[in-house]
Amino acid sequence: MTATLASPSVSGGAKTRINDFSIQVATVNGSGSQTANTVLLRAIFQMGVFVSGKNLFPSNIAGLPTWFTIRASAKGYVARKATNEMLILMNPETAKEDIAKADAGALVIYDEPLQLDKLRTDLTYFPVPFQKLVTASCPEPKLHKLVKNMIYVGVAARILGVDMEEAKKAIAKQLKGKAKAVELNQTAAMAGYDWAMENLPDQDHIKVVRDNKTQGLIIVDGNEACALGALFAGVTVVGWYPITPASSLVETFIEYAEEYRKDPKTGKSNVAIVQMEDELASAGVVFAAGWAGARSMTSTAGPGISLMSEFIGLGYYTECPGVFFNVQRTGPSTGLPTRTQQADIEMCAKASHGDTLHINLYPGNMEECFQFSYDAFDLAERFQTPIFVMTDLDLGMQNWASKPFAYPDKPYDRGKVLDQQQLAEIQDWGRYKDVDGDGICYRSLPGTPGGKGAYFTRGSGHNDYALYSEKPEDYVAVVDRLRKKYETAKSYVPAPVFRNLGSDKGILAFGSSDPAVVEAQDILAEKGLKTDYLRLRALPFTAEVDAYVKAKQVVYVVEQNRDGQMTNLLREFYPEHATKFKNVLHYDGLAIDAKCIVDQINAFEQK
Amino acid sequence: MSTATPSAPTNKLGMTKQDYVGSKSTLCAGCGHDSITGQIINAAFESSIEGHRVAKYSGIGCSSKTPAYFLNQGWGFNSVHGRMPAIATGASLANRSLINIGVSGDGDSMSIGTGQFVHAVRRNVPMIYIIEDNGVYGLTKGQFSATADKGSHLKSGAVNNLPPIDPCTLAIELGCGFVARSFSGNPKQLNAILKAAFAYDGTSVIDVISPCVTFNNHDASTRSYKHVKDHDFPLHDLGFIQYSEVEDVEIAAGETEIVTFPDGSKVAIKAIHEGYDPTDRYTAMKAIHESMQKGEFLTGLLYINPQNAPLPEVLNLVDEPLVSLSESAVKPSAEVLAAIMETLK
Numbered sequence: 001m002t003a004t005l006a007s008p009s010v011s012g013g014a015k016t017r018i019n020d021f022s023i024q025v026a027t028v029n030g031s032g033s034q035t036a037n038t039v040l041l042r043a044i045f046q047m048g049v050f051v052s053g054k055n056l057f058p059s060n061i062a063g064l065p066t067w068f069t070i071r072a073s074a075k076g077y078v079a080r081k082a083t084n085e086m087l088i089l090m091n092p093e094t095a096k097e098d099i100a101k102a103d104a105g106a107l108v109i110y111d112e113p114l115q116l117d118k119l120r121t122d123l124t125y126f127p128v129p130f131q132k133l134v135t136a137s138c139p140e141p142k143l144h145k146l147v148k149n150m151i152y153v154g155v156a157a158r159i160l161g162v163d164m165e166e167a168k169k170a171i172a173k174q175l176k177g178k179a180k181a182v183e184l185n186q187t188a189a190m191a192g193y194d195w196a197m198e199n200l201p202d203q204d205h206i207k208v209v210r211d212n213k214t215q216g217l218i219i220v221d222g223n224e225a226c227a228l229g230a231l232f233a234g235v236t237v238v239g240w241y242p243i244t245p246a247s248s249l250v251e252t253f254i255e256y257a258e259e260y261r262k263d264p265k266t267g268k269s270n271v272a273i274v275q276m277e278d279e280l281a282s283a284g285v286v287f288a289a290g291w292a293g294a295r296s297m298t299s300t301a302g303p304g305i306s307l308m309s310e311f312i313g314l315g316y317y318t319e320c321p322g323v324f325f326n327v328q329r330t331g332p333s334t335g336l337p338t339r340t341q342q343a344d345i346e347m348c349a350k351a352s353h354g355d356t357l358h359i360n361l362y363p364g365n366m367e368e369c370f371q372f373s374y375d376a377f378d379l380a381e382r383f384q385t386p387i388f389v390m391t392d393l394d395l396g397m398q399n400w401a402s403k404p405f406a407y408p409d410k411p412y413d414r415g416k417v418l419d420q421q422q423l424a425e426i427q428d429w430g431r432y433k434d435v436d437g438d439g440i441c442y443r444s445l446p447g448t449p450g451g452k453g454a455y456f457t458r459g460s461g462h463n464d465y466a467l468y469s470e471k472p473e474d475y476v477a478v479v480d481r482l483r484k485k486y487e488t489a490k491s492y493v494p495a496p497v498f499r500n501l502g503s504d505k506g507i508l509a510f511g512s513s514d515p516a517v518v519e520a521q522d523i524l525a526e527k528g529l530k531t532d533y534l535r536l537r538a539l540p541f542t543a544e545v546d547a548y549v550k551a552k553q554v555v556y557v558v559e560q561n562r563d564g565q566m567t568n569l570l571r572e573f574y575p576e577h578a579t580k581f582k583n584v585l586h587y588d589g590l591a592i593d594a595k596c597i598v599d600q601i602n603a604f605e606q607k
Numbered sequence: 608m609s610t611a612t613p614s615a616p617t618n619k620l621g622m623t624k625q626d627y628v629g630s631k632s633t634l635c636a637g638c639g640h641d642s643i644t645g646q647i648i649n650a651a652f653e654s655s656i657e658g659h660r661v662a663k664y665s666g667i668g669c670s671s672k673t674p675a676y677f678l679n680q681g682w683g684f685n686s687v688h689g690r691m692p693a694i695a696t697g698a699s700l701a702n703r704s705l706i707n708i709g710v711s712g713d714g715d716s717m718s719i720g721t722g723q724f725v726h727a728v729r730r731n732v733p734m735i736y737i738i739e740d741n742g743v744y745g746l747t748k749g750q751f752s753a754t755a756d757k758g759s760h761l762k763s764g765a766v767n768n769l770p771p772i773d774p775c776t777l778a779i780e781l782g783c784g785f786v787a788r789s790f791s792g793n794p795k796q797l798n799a800i801l802k803a804a805f806a807y808d809g810t811s812v813i814d815v816i817s818p819c820v821t822f823n824n825h826d827a828s829t830r831s832y833k834h835v836k837d838h839d840f841p842l843h844d845l846g847f848i849q850y851s852e853v854e855d856v857e858i859a860a861g862e863t864e865i866v867t868f869p870d871g872s873k874v875a876i877k878a879i880h881e882g883y884d885p886t887d888r889y890t891a892m893k894a895i896h897e898s899m900q901k902g903e904f905l906t907g908l909l910y911i912n913p914q915n916a917p918l919p920e921v922l923n924l925v926d927e928p929l930v931s932l933s934e935s936a937v938k939p940s941a942e943v944l945a946a947i948m949e950t951l952k
Contacts, residue, residue, distance in 0.1 A: 218951035228947065234937030236929040237701050239693075256947075260939045268925040270932055272700040274918075276693070277726040284686065284693025284723075285700070291684060292662070293930035294701035295937075314687050404948035407941040412934050445930065446662045446682035447702050454659065456675055456683035468675075 002117045002125040003201050014205075019049045019074040021085035021206040023156070026098050027149060028091050030062025035174055036149035037068040039189070041399060042170035043153075043162050044072055045219060048211040052078035052515075053399040054591055059244065059337040065094045072208065078400065079516035080591040085206045086159075088152050089116065090130075099123070107205055109155055126200055128155050128192070137191035138184060147188040154192025158200065160208045164193050218404050222369040222395035223299075225405070226325055227253035229373025230297055231260060232408055235323070237296040238273040239285025241304065244337045245393040246327040249299040279304035283311035283322075287386075290321035291457065293417065293445035295377045297323040302331045302344045305351060312386055313352025314459040316482070319432070319441070321380035321387075321415070324348075325373070328392040330589045339589030340393035342511055343561035348388040349539055349569055355479055357486045359493060360388045360539040364514040366402035368537070369395060372494065374408045381415035383440060383489055392560070394512040394591045416442045420450040431455045431466040432478060439485030486540055493538035496545060500532040501525055506552035507584075507601075508545075510536040510566065512591065513558050519594035524601060531556075531601075536566070541573055549577050556601050558584040560592055619655040619851070627652045629676040634669055639791030639817030639832075640739050644676045646794055647708070647737075650801035651678060654849060662698055662705045666691040666720060668746055669819075670712035670739035678708075689720025692727030695734045696918070702928040703919045706805070707734035713754040714744050717772045721753075724774070728781045731809045733917040735801070738774050738812070739791075741819040742830040749822035756902075760827035775909055776895050778812040779888050784915035785811035786891075788906045790839050791818070792832060799845035799874075800908060806849065806872040809917040816904055835904060842883055842907035846875035868913045876908060885911050 023040075027033035034055065041053045051072045058064035071081050083103045089095045089110040099119045102108065109126045110116050117125040134148045150171070157167050168186045175181045226249050230238075240250045254273055261271045272289075276282040282298045289296035300308065305326055315322055328344050330336035350356050359379060363372045373389055380387045416436075423429060423444060429452070432441050444453030455466040463474040501521060509517045514535055521531050534548045549555060549570070555577075557567045564583040571578040584600045586592040615623040627648045632641050651661070658680025665671035667688035674683045686694045695709045716724045716738050727736070742755040751759075754774070755767045778786045785807045789797040797815060804811035816839075818824050818832040825831060850871035864876045866886060876885060884890050891910045898905040925932070 216952070218948055220951050228944075232938055232944065234932075234934060236932065236937060237697060239697060260943055261937070263925050266925065268923050270925050270929065270937055272919070272922050272924055272929060274696065274700070274730070274922070276696075277722055280690060281693040281696070281723055281726065284690050285697035288664075288684065288686075288694040288697030289701040290697075292698040292701035292705070294697075296697065296701070310687050311690065311693075318684075404951075405944060407944050409941075412938075444682075445702075446698065447660055447705055447928070447930075449657075449659050451659065451680060454680050454682050456685065458683075458685040459687055460685065 002127060003203065016204045017085060017206045018209050019072050019211060022069055022071045022081045022083065023086040023088065024084040025068045025070070025088040025152070026091045026094050027066055027068070028093070029057055029060055029064050029066040031149060032146035033066065033068065033090070033149045036153050037070065038399065039150070039167060039170040039174050040153050040156055041070050042173065042219065043157065043167040044070070044208055045214050045401065046166040046169060047163060047208055048214050049208055050074070050076045050078065050213045050401060052401065054080050054394070055398060056590065057338050065091050074211065074213070076213065077515060077519045077594070079519055080593045082593045082595045086156070088156060089114065090149065090152065105205070107159065107203060109152060109159070124203065124205070126155070126159065128152070128196070133191050133195055134188065137188050143184065147184060150185045150188040151192035154189040154194070155196045155200070157189070158193050158196035159203060160206065162208050164190065214401060216404065217401045219399050219401055220366050221397055221399055222363070222366060222391045223249040223327065223397060224252045225366045225369035226373040226389065226391065226396070227256060228405065229370045230323070230377070231256050233374045233377040234295055234412060235297050235377065236271050236294045237285065237289035238271065238298065239276050239282040239289070239296070240273070240298050241276050241279045241282050241300065243301045243304050245329055245397045246299040246301045246304070246325060248397065249325055249327060279307040280311060283308035283315070286322035286324070287311060287315040287320040290380065291446070295381070296321070297325065299325040299327065301327050301329045302347070303334070305344060305347060309352045313354060313356055315386045316352065316356050316358065317459055318457045319384040319443070321384050323376045323380050323387050323389065325389045325391065327396040328390065336589045338393070340512065340591055341560050341587060341589065342392055342513070343565065343587070344390070345559070345561065345565035346568060348390060357483065358386055358388055358539070359383060359486070359489050360390050361494065362390050362510040362537050363395065364511055364535055364537065366400045367405055370405040371408065375494070378413040379489070379492060382413050382492065383485060384415060384443060385485070390511065392512050398591070416440055418442050418444050418453060420448050423448065423452040424450055429453065430464040432462065432481070433464045434481050434484070438488045439481045440488065490540050490542045493540065493542065495542050496534045496536050496548070498532065498534055501530040503530040503532050504551070504553040505529070505531050506548060506555045507531050507533040507558060508536060508548070508555050508570070509533070509558035513560060516592045516594045516597055517558055520597035520601070523594060523598050529601070529605060539569070549574050549580065552580060554582060555580050556582050556584045556604070558597055560586050562587045618652055620657065622652065622655070622658070624648060624652045626658065626680065627678055629679045632673070632676045634672065635821045637820040638669070639741065639819070640670055640673050641676070642791040642794060643737065643739055643797065643815050643817060644673050646797045646801055647677045650798055650805060654802050654805045656706060656805060660704060660706045662707050664691045664695045664698070664707065664709045666711055666715040668712040668715050668744070670710055671715060673710050673739070674708070689715050689718070690723055691715065692720065692723035692732065696727060696730065696732050699733050700919065700922070700924070700929065702930045703733070703924065704928050709734050709736045711736065711738050713738060713740040713742060713752040717753040717774060721772070725777070725781060728778050728783045728810050728812060730918045731784070731915050731921070733808055733919065734810055735804045736810055736812045738814045739817045740774070740814050741817050741823055742828070743819050743823040745819050745822055756829040759829040760825070762822060762825055773895070773899065774812060774814045776892060779892055779910050782915070783812050783910070784809050784912035786910040787811070787908050788814045788816070788904065790816045790835055790904065790906055792836055793839065793841065793906065796841060796845060796906060799847045802847040802849070803845070803874045803908065806847070806868050806870060807913060808869065809915045829902070838903050840880065840898060840903045840905050842878070842880045842885070842905055842909070844877040844879065845908060848873045848875065866911050866913060874908065874911065880905070885909060
């Protein structure tokens with residue numbers, strides 16, 4: 001039905017969902033809709049309501065369909081929700097299909113000329129004459145396209161009960177105080193709001209009511225959180241190559257470095273950032289800078305790791321530090337560049353040819369994106385090896401509410417580096433001698449004076465003294481020591497965290513799956529199935545993982561790929577428990593939701 | 608420090624030539640690469656290079672083995688095939704006090720690593736970039752490389768039907784400010800070029816024709832020792848005068864052109880090839896192309912422009928090497944984080 005003022009109130013008959021709904025906005029990319037959507041999200045957030053946003057965008061500059069979902073949750077659930085209570089349809093290309101897919105009972109705000117209200121009878125329609133409103137409120141025709149989207153912010157605010165003062169504040173924040181743009185957009189939003197007040201009826205399906213859940217919280221995306229981690233970790237060399245969805249990590253870092261990494265006296269930069277010709281060269285820069293004693297990093301996605309793999313093997317075997325951010329996207333090949341997945345798990349666990357095993361970190365929220373990025377540089381220098389910080393598009397590019405980041409007080413761990421004096425005191429130094437028995441050797445840095453410590457780094461076979469060797473015993477000694485180093489890492493990497501409801505049925509998940517798993521656990525428990533939950537935060541698997549796997553009757557491994565890549569690693573490292581692991585998978589490129597986890601676990605339980 | 612006999616001559620650092628050697632070469636007897644290694648040792652000794660500041664980089668191939676054969680006091684990094692430039696880029700940015708020497712081959716730099724060569728030159732990474740150029744893959748037993756001349760024969764009789772890539776004209780095209788070609792059989796010229804390269808701040812590309820005595824030294828090869836010897840046309844007599852010696856050296860007036868480096872060092876160029884101006888990239892390009900058409904190897908300092916800003920300057924890096932910055936210099940304060948958090952609220 002079409003809601004009009006003749007029907008003064010639109011009632012769903014069911015209880016009003018207060019601060020508990022999802023809105024999906026369908027627009028054309030490049031039309032400024034991202035700004036409008038962020039404003040709506042921020043306005044709700046500023047009203048103290050827990051809210052999360054997911055941008056489903058195309059690999060395109062302008063003109064293709066894009067969707068943005070905003071979820072408000074009184075309970076604090078932030079995963080994507082499979083159902084939407086409100087649709088805002090601005091894109092004529094997709095409107096009919098969006099209507100066809102809509103959940104029954106949804107409220108639909110749409111551009112009046114699209115005439116969508118005859119398509120289904122189980123939706124509530126709010127036609128809005130956007131073009132008329134934008135013509136009346138914006139004097140510059142050139143800007144109509146961009147400002148039009150701000151009108152739906154006002155309309156939605158009216159329908160949902162969002163305070164327009166909060167929307168205006170959000171516009172000012174989003175446009176960073178550019179006075180003219182702020183005024184133009186605030187006027188447009190108000191035009192939408194005023195029109196809707198006069199012309200649209202009340203509804204009681206979904207409402208925003210002021211709460212106090214977001215006091216003191218920040219809104220940030222994972223790429224920015226990682227960039228900040230690197231900034232505070234004191235990275236000094238960055239070699240990178242643009243790739244979706246990892247580019248904004250370095251780009252945000254560059255913005256912060258402009259401000260915080262300049263020598264106050266000379267204005268000169270204390271970090272070298274070079275956009276290289278490709279990912280191969282980026283990886284080379286990272287390892288060579290690490291070899292020379294700098295803290296170095298790159299940021300990439302799966303296709304970049306594929307190209308870097310040759311160098312990653314070199315870095316592993318020659319024992320050079322370096323931090324590799326992998327903001328995973330949907331593969332294989334080019335895949336879906338703007339969609340999310342956790343499908344580089346096995347690749348990054350073992351990147352490059354030959355026997356390789358790498359330390360991987362799996363941040364699961366914004367605070368961990370920050371902290372793990374900071375820690376990654378310590379781990380890289382401590383273990384003299386590549387460290388992979390594994391996020392994904394969902395963590396990296398979406399907006400997340402988070403507690404503000406705590407200052408990392410812990411001083412840097414620069415690892416086992418010998419200076420001139422230490423080298424002078426050592427009688428029989430060998431670059432690859434395992435003096436401490438932990439698999440980690442002492443290194444010297446190029447340029448150290450005093451005539452001692454120079455050595456020849458090579459990706460070919462070498463012995464304890466870094467001399468070329470093809471001797472079987474030399475080769476085995478080195479690769480066995482590298483394995484020992486991996487064992488040592490178990491007591492350095494972040495241990496898993498638990499959310500145990502008291503059960504011998506376990507869930508194991510990692511990274512961006514966390515919010516959906518938490519919600520799924522609650523839904524399952526409501527229906528009588530209690531579960532324990534281990535959130536894995538790193539490779540190698542630590543003692544806590546050993547104990548969990550041993551103790552559980554079944555372990556549901558939740559991950560966002562087709563082949564159960566983490567399950568494969570678990571089966572490899574825990575062969576005696578191989579049959580306990582059950583795959584709970586989500587890999588269509590959308591962010592994982594609770595329902596798909598609940599459904600798959602229920603299906604296993606009913607067997 | 609010195610391990611040689613007391614009578615051995617020393618340089619300004621009090622070092623003997625023995626202090627600049629490396630491990631024993633494992634290349635074939637008579638390999639041109641070993642002559643180049645010898646001249647690197649000589650030039651470093653004569654230029655009084657501080658050994659511990661030297662970083663040596665290479666990719667994969669016979670040429671890439673050679674950094675182990677000189678300057679044992681420096682650090683070496685034998686990386687992966689065609690990727691030496693990226694290694695040099697990363698290390699030289701991390702520590703701008705390093706003296707960087709990259710040794711590569713024609714396969715390493717003109718086939719698998721062409722992209723890295725191009726971009727390192729374009730960025731003007733501060734390094735000596737030596738290409739030991741024999742037109743053939745030695746370690747894999749004699750396949751053509753991308754610098755092999757059209758019509759040149761392999762030992763097996765196979766003929767190269769593809770045109771060669773010339774690293775020197777390519778480097779000039781890319782804006783390189785120090786481009787030289789030499790011949791492993793002309794130690795005097797190579798020595799002068801290397802000493803000038805040590806004084807140059809930026810990428811100095813030195814293509815050294817270095818015959819492969821095992822796979823590419825037969826009569827039907829255009830990279831055989833004899834063929835190169837017969838077709839080597841030195842452009843000029845080169846002299847290099849380090850900044851510290853400039854006042855002691857008298858340069859004869861007349862036909863000698865002087866190029867002065869920012870540190871005061873000078874290259875004295877006495878033309879043999881008439882009308883060749885190594886400071887003019889257009890005439891340089893023209894002369895090189897003409898000589899290549901005649902099947903000649905024009906050798907010497909082909910192009911020189913000492914004013915090119917090297918990468919650390921382009922990036923406006925602090926003077927202190929990045930590796931020696933303290934934690935307090937690179938870690939922003941708690942107040943900074945709090946202020947950033949405030950903007951995200």
